[in-house]
Amino acid sequence: MPVDGFLRDVTAMRKEAVRLVEDLLAIPTPNPPGANYAAMVDALERVLRDWDVPVRRFDPPGVPPSSRTNLIATWGSGRRTLHFHGHYDVVPVFREEQFVPRRQEGRLYGRGSADMKGGLVAMLLALRVLQGTGLPDGGRLILTLVPDEETGGTYGTAALLTAGLEVQGGAGMLMPEPTGGVIWHACRGALTVEITVRGRPAHVGMAAEGVNAFEGMVRAAGAVLALKGRVAARHGTMLVGGRTGGGASFNVVPDRCWFTVDRRFEPSEGLNLARQEIMDALDGVRREGVDIEVTVLQEAPAAAVPLESPLIRTLAGVIAEVTGRPPRVEPCPGVLEIRFFAQRGVPAVCYGPGDLEVSHGPEEYVEMERILQTAAIYAETTLRMLAPR
Ligand SMILES: [Zn+2]
Numbered sequence: 104m105p106v107d108g109f110l111r112d113v114t115a116m117r118k119e120a121v122r123l124v125e126d127l128l129a130i131p132t133p134n135p136p137g138a139n140y141a142a143m144v145d146a147l148e149r150v151l152r153d154w155d156v157p158v159r160r161f162d163p164p165g166v167p168p169s170s171r172t173n174l175i176a177t178w179g180s181g182r183r184t185l186h187f188h189g190h191y192d193v194v195p196v197f198r199e200e201q202f203v204p205r206r207q208e209g210r211l212y213g214r215g216s217a218d219m220k221g222g223l224v225a226m227l228l229a230l231r232v233l234q235g236t237g238l239p240d241g242g243r244l245i246l247t248l249v250p251d252e253e254t255g256g257t258y259g260t261a262a263l264l265t266a267g268l269e270v271q272g273g274a275g276m277l278m279p280e281p282t283g284g285v286i287w288h289a290c291r292g293a294l295t296v297e298i299t300v301r302g303r304p305a306h307v308g309m310a311a312e313g314v315n316a317f318e319g320m321v322r323a324a325g326a327v328l329a330l331k332g333r334v335a336a337r338h339g340t341m342l343v344g345g346r347t348g349g350g351a352s353f354n355v356v357p358d359r360c361w362f363t364v365d366r367r368f369e370p371s372e373g374l375n376l377a378r379q380e381i382m383d384a385l386d387g388v389r390r391e392g393v394d395i396e397v398t399v400l401q402e403a404p405a406a407a408v409p410l411e412s413p414l415i416r417t418l419a420g421v422i423a424e425v426t427g428r429p430p431r432v433e434p435c436p437g438v439l440e441i442r443f444f445a446q447r448g449v450p451a452v453c454y455g456p457g458d459l460e461v462s463h464g465p466e467e468y469v470e471m472e473r474i475l476q477t478a479a480i481y482a483e484t485t486l487r488m489l490a491p492r
Pocket residue numbers: 190218219252280281
């Protein structure tokens with residue numbers, strides 16, 4: 104099997120790889136708030152420069168310099184491009200000790216080990232062993248390492264693809280989210296809104312003079328909740344009232360009450376439908392005289408790559424050779440950055456060494472063996488995707 108050579112090469116780098124994962128785990132990059140990004144970027148850049156990989160920084164407009172740096176490493180000079188893409192921020196910890204890496208029975212424990220510093224190292228190793236074989240003529244590998252994925256990607260991938268990197272025409276994008284051995288080829292979109300109902304305050308003794316915002320909110324919430332059955336029938340989800348608040352005191356008619364709606368929709372539903380349904384429901388309540396204001400907190404379209412695309416067929420074939428069985432190909436229940444690439448016509452999927460079950464949890468870990476396997480899989484997939492056709 105051609106991939107055996109890559110497996111041998113990455114296994115020979117095992118010690119170096121463990122150290123690299125531990126180095127990254129020991130730099131805490133919790134987001135929010137987005138801490139220690141500069142130190143992380145320095146560490147990643149140093150590795151790439153040590154390997155003579157051309158690397159440049161992209162600092163997004165609108166934030167202080169070096170506070171939200173994206174790294175872009177390019178290997179090869181051809182036009183046919185494969186993208187490796189990963190985020191270096193992690194979710195906040197349960198205990199500070201999660202920022203102290205720990206080894207146990209082939210596992211590396213620490214915040215971000217599964218999501219996705221272990222995955223970053225898999226991509227780096229893949230790039231390293233590809234330096235040994237070289238890329239096919241006309242091929243190019245671009246590795247992007249970004250901040251802010253865990254909070255929507257505004258100053259990471261969104262800014263990078265708007266102003267820092269042209270990706271149109273790319274042959275594909277691979278991202279090592281913790282997929283637990285399956286390929287995620289699609290992701291749900293997200294629409295999160297805050298719905299505020301306005302009233303008029305009045306003391307309880309003169310309640311009739313006021314307009315009770317809470318009563319209006321109950322009607323608005325009821326209208327949105329009435330959509331639940333329809334949404335569920337299409338396999339979307341809707342969380343109403345994840346956060347809510349309002350009112351000044353128990354004896355004052357509230358002049359303002361609010362609640363959130365978090366809607367996750369399937370690629371087949373789409374953002375427009377998700378938005379329109381909620382707006383129509385609220386318009387009905389407005390017509391009854393309730394003063395409603397909607398603030399959009401988050402809007403992310405869904406994405407899906409066709410199962411028969413060359414990227415999925417190639418990646419699945421290589422995974423089967425390495426692991427002994429073909430992987431399942433499934434949609435991800437969450438929101439993924441593959442959407443940014445898919446929107447620009449680049450087939451984008453996730454496959455990574457970590458498990459979703461432990462990601463974001465108090466005992467997050469990744470298996471070292473899976474990092475090495477993933478590195479070999481990424482390297483071989485790159486050669487096949489960039490082969491002249
Ligand atoms: Zn992630």
